[in-house]
Amino acid sequence: MKKRLRLDVQSDGMDGAVGRFARELISSGEVDRVFFPQFDESGVAVYGTLVGCAEDLSAPASLVPYINGNKGREAGMGVPKNGGRRTAVFVRPCEARAIVELSKLMQAYRDSMLLVTCDCPGTLTLDEYKRFREEHPEAREGVDGFYEPFRRGERHDGYTVRECCTFCESLAHPESDIRLLLVGAPDGAVVVEAATEAGEQALAKMAMENSVDVDETVRERFAESQRECHAEMESHWDERVKSVEDFMELVQHCRRCYNCRAECPICYCRECVFQTATFEVSQEAFGRRADQFCVVKMPPDTLVFHLTRMNHMVTSCVSCGQCTEACPQKIPVGKIFSAVGRRVQEVFEYRAGADPADELPQAVFREDELEPR
Amino acid sequence: MEATVNEKTPAGRSEPETFEPRIIAFVCNWCTYAAADLAGTARIQYPPNVKIVRLMCSGAIDPIYVLRALTGGFDGVLIGGCHPGDCHYQTGNYKARRRVTILQKILEGVGYDSERVWLRWISASEGGQFAATVSEMVESLKSRGPNVLTHNWNK
Incomplete structure (x- = not known):
């Protein structure tokens, strides 16, 4: 049974709660820096930021349904290979997959990271995100509202997510150290799950005690609908091409x-x-x-x-x-x-971004395979 | 050789009545090239549809060569290397096998006939095997018809 703790959503909303969690990771000394998406001064544009002091993580936007490019690469650029010092990296599942691949390609140092990913309902195109912000000038309410159906295991119908999000198969990244569970989470809470030993060690030092669980049937239902959407995309491709x-x-x-x-x-x-x-x-x-x-x-x-x-x-x-x-x-x-x-x-029975132990198909071979020619 | 890639075979101009496939063969210096040489010195007959390019190893094949050949007027690409375990450089042919498999899967994925790309193991002593492989590939390509990419300018 994985360790699951309750992170309360307060007046600062879900994004605020995740930001609080990140700040605590720094102040507890568990990590030295965090890589975290934040709003710039306009409060609209979102960038990945590398934060060294807890108090400078003041405009958290890790759950805002828009990503300004795949930040996996930027996290790879910003996290050095130095044993001992560690950076907590808050990204979406697709960005975490990119980090896993990049670290196999020696363009990122996964081992220096405490990888934290959230359940992801998909993100919006830039145009949709602009509309979202026009309708929700106050990001906090908009974000919490956006995740409302998702937490119940349903898809959002008010905004169109990016095409690739419609057939995404991962609810949360399986190989992350800490996962922030939203689907099936109790009201008013984000569930913080320690998914690896490193994640467990990090959580052990934090002042979080309330053990909590998520509704697994809701999660399984959502995962099933994701698999269906993916299968539909695949068969559509076979028809089309x-x-x-x-x-x-x-x-x-x-x-x-x-x-x-x-x-x-x-x-x-x-x-x-x-x-x-x-x-x-x-x-x-x-x-x-x-x-x-x-x-x-x-x-x-x-x-x-x-x-x-x-x-x-x-x-x-x-x-x-x-x-x-x-x-x-x-x-x-x-x-x-x-x-x-x-x-x-x-x-090659390979899934990009899934298991860091799987070797890149291009980089290895087996003597006995792929025959007869 | 009746038709080469350097001859004008523009879209709209009628093809010769019998289709003669154009094949480019990338062969390794140590095995398949020697086999082709042996087929020649032993006077083994095989169709003249193949142009041979000698590389030091099948592991030196960049898939770009194959793609360029398929968009540049060839109907088929034959890649020849040493049998698994016999590579002059120990592992080049194993790497070629992965690369060609990936390329073939990509071609299948985009709806292209991956059977236009062949990877075959032919050792230096297998002159007859080289001739037989070329004959077989010519027959296979004849039944498949001309490469659709040759005269499609939107490529």
Whole structure:
């Protein structure tokens, strides 16, 4: 039985309660810093912040239903590899998955982190978030209201979550040290669960005593509906993409702006192959291609771009969907990569971002596998 | 060789009546290239549809080579390496096997016929096997027809 403690929601709302918890983690000496999403001075924009002093965590926004990109990468950038000192990282499940993948790629130090994730009902597109804030200038009430149906295990129908959130399969990240449970939690409380030994040690030092439990049937019901939504997406993909022409239709408006790659938490290369001489096409080469095929699309190599990006990162795709948000041409990049990624990951019985002990499929091999050819 | 990628075969222009698939073969220096060489010196007949590119190891294949070939006018890609356990560099072919599998799964995922990409183990002594593999692949590609990507300019 995992240790579950009650975190009371007071007048500062759910976000305030989580912020209080984070401040306590610092002041109890359990961690040295926290990585925490906060409002900037406008009270609207949300950024990941690295906080060294408890009192400077004054505008907590970890539950505001909007994420300004996948902060897994930023957490990786901001948490150094120094034994002894530790940073508590408050992120969404998809961001935690990115951290797990990035640490396998040696771009983040998961071991220096106390990873804290919350149950996530999905986050809004920027446009929806703006509407949300216009309707709720006071973020605290808006956030608590937004989570009201979610806590009962239902989906919110007032606002549209991002496309990738509609088929997300994780209610909470299984490999986090501490999980903040909301679905099935008793009224007026956030349930803090110690999911690992490190999490348990951290909670032991805190002045939290009231043991509490969540309604597991509500949680299971919600998880079931998530699995159904995912299965629906998968079968829709199989219907939609029957030939490569169908796929090309999906990406046909691509401008090769590289926004999807820039926003991808997994694409960490400083020098991307698409911006090297390999993909540079000289005027002479364009001419030759035109002679060979009579017509060349400009910019060229749309298909090679997407398929190569898949080759590079799809085994680690955490389905966060930030690529979709970044696409100016409204290509459902996240759905594409998520659907294809699942197929590839299945071959190696790998789930991106799940278990830190699973090895990257691209990085290892077994002598006896994948035969006959 | 009747049709090469350098010849103009533009969209709209009629294809030759019998479809002759164009195959590019990326083969490793130590096994499959030697097998192709042996097939030649032993005068074993096999279809002339294949262009051979010699690499030092099948593990040196970047999937970009394969994708470029498939969008650049070839109908099929054959990758040849040493049998598992026989790699000159110990493990190159195991890595190639993972990479090609990932590429094939991606191609399947986007609705493309992954059977246009073959990975085969052919050792230096298997000249006949090399010839047989090429013949088999030509037959397979003939039944599949031309690569849809060759004349589709929106790629």
